[in-house]
Amino acid sequence: MTTETRWLNAEQQVAWRAYLLGTARLMAKLDDDLRQFGIGINDYEILVRLSEAPDRRLRMADLADRLHQSRSRLTHTVGRLEAGELVRRTSCTSDKRGVWAELTDAGFDLLEQAAPTHVAGVRANLVDLATADDFAAIGRVFDTVSEHIGQR
Amino acid sequence: MTTETRWLNAEQQVAWRAYLLGTARLMAKLDDDLRQFGIGINDYEILVRLSEAPDRRLRMADLADRLHQSRSRLTHTVGRLEAGELVRRTSCTSDKRGVWAELTDAGFDLLEQAAPTHVAGVRANLVDLATADDFAAIGRVFDTVSEHIGQR
DNA sequence: GTTAACAGGTTGAAACTTTAATCATCCACT
DNA sequence: AGTGGATGATTAAAGTTTCAACCTGTTAAC
Numbered sequence: 447m448t449t450e451t452r453w454l455n456a457e458q459q460v461a462w463r464a465y466l467l468g469t470a471r472l473m474a475k476l477d478d479d480l481r482q483f484g485i486g487i488n489d490y491e492i493l494v495r496l497s498e499a500p501d502r503r504l505r506m507a508d509l510a511d512r513l514h515q516s517r518s519r520l521t522h523t524v525g526r527l528e529a530g531e532l533v534r535r536t537s538c539t540s541d542k543r544g545v546w547a548e549l550t551d552a553g554f555d556l557l558e559q560a561a562p563t564h565v566a567g568v569r570a571n572l573v574d575l576a577t578a579d580d581f582a583a584i585g586r587v588f589d590t591v592s593e594h595i596g597q598r
Numbered sequence: 599m600t601t602e603t604r605w606l607n608a609e610q611q612v613a614w615r616a617y618l619l620g621t622a623r624l625m626a627k628l629d630d631d632l633r634q635f636g637i638g639i640n641d642y643e644i645l646v647r648l649s650e651a652p653d654r655r656l657r658m659a660d661l662a663d664r665l666h667q668s669r670s671r672l673t674h675t676v677g678r679l680e681a682g683e684l685v686r687r688t689s690c691t692s693d694k695r696g697v698w699a700e701l702t703d704a705g706f707d708l709l710e711q712a713a714p715t716h717v718a719g720v721r722a723n724l725v726d727l728a729t730a731d732d733f734a735a736i737g738r739v740f741d742t743v744s745e746h747i748g749q750r
Numbered sequence: 751g752t753t754a755a756c757a758g759g760t761t762g763a764a765a766c767t768t769t770a771a772t773c774a775t776c777c778a779c780t
Numbered sequence: 781a782g783t784g785g786a787t788g789a790t791t792a793a794a795g796t797t798t799c800a801a802c803c804t805g806t807t808a809a810c
Contacts (some may be wrong), residue, residue, distance in 0.1 A: 451714040458725055460645025461737025466643070468740025469621060470666040471747040472793055478697035491618070517766055521790055526766090543775045543788045562603040573610055575746055576739040578704040587611025587728040594727055595623040640796095659758060669795060673760055678796090695758045695805045 470572055479567040485562040490564060491525060492520075493557045495547040496533065505538065505547035532556060624723055631719040637710040641679060642716060643710045644672075648685065648701040655700035657690065684708060
């Protein structure tokens with residue numbers, strides 16, 4: 447017995463494509479806004495996570511998980527950020543395999559400079575374009591999505 | 599006079615991050631589902647657009663615009679798809695600068711094979727996880743986003 | 751009819767990401 | 781204590797995307 451495919455109906459199809467295209471454009475725009483600070487949205491997210499962590503540092507694996515990135519990718523990216531003096535790596539004393547990625551003062555300063563621009567972009571191109579209810583719906587849905595798909 | 603930054607409030611912050619993480623996980627999952635067919639979600643979207651077009655072909659620039667990709671990226675990707683015999687390039691007769699990207703029969707067959715899996719993934723990991731209203735909200739918002747950001 | 755500006759597309763190199771292999775340490779069990 | 785299997789992180793190589801330069805053909809002005 448074969449299972450019949452449940453295709454998307456017209457409205458779902460349209461919504462799905464709007465999401466794909468809108469997301470692509472939004473990310474490109476936010477990336478663009480950050481270019482003046484010499485970083486991309488991916489770098490930005492890394493700096494933010496570090497800035498919020500105790501002692502402004504996080505274990506590499508932990509950081510990778512929070513960003514849903516491969517460890518390898520994070521190693522490369524942090525390598526670049528380290529070359530730019532925005533992040534520093536120190537070896538973890540309690541687990542000798544481990545490495546801390548720590549935000550430098552320069553990294554923190556850059557983040558403070560970039561944050562207003564970035565937030566303004568998120569507002570102007572997403573948050574302020576949606577009603578509060580619609581934006582809440584987005585949060586709800588993608589929270590469920592994350593939850594459902596789970597860790598890699 | 600300096601403008602005060604309007605930060606995101608707690609709920610907005612949470613929703614924004616849910617969207618970022620959920621989108622990352624969703625795309626990774628869909629990509630993964632397609633790997634068994636030897637293509638990624640980006641290739642899939644290209645094949646779909648071609649399959650829907652008259653004569654199953656589109657001009658390169660047109661296709662690039664619909665996917666919000668750079669022409670260069672599309673050239674490279676179509677080159678790979680062409681090497682895999684899924685797409686064929688023919689020069690456009692009416693505008694000698696132009697090139698048609700055309701879906702081959704093999705490309706169409708692959709698409710028919712992959713589509714049920716892909717659609718099932720979109721449903722299972724997004725559409726069916728949301729209420730109809732919430733999913734409609736996503737369509738609405740990202741449609742506005744696209745509109746607002748406009749062409750590159 | 752030349753010429754200048756522009757549009758479609760490609761190219762190659764540089765930048766970035768992925769994949770698979772590797773190394774070191776840690777943990778649990780005997 | 782010693783071994784085997786995980787875990788944390790990096791590396792090299794391969795694959796993909798971006799960026800800037802380029803070539804060809806079109807359009808429109810003179």
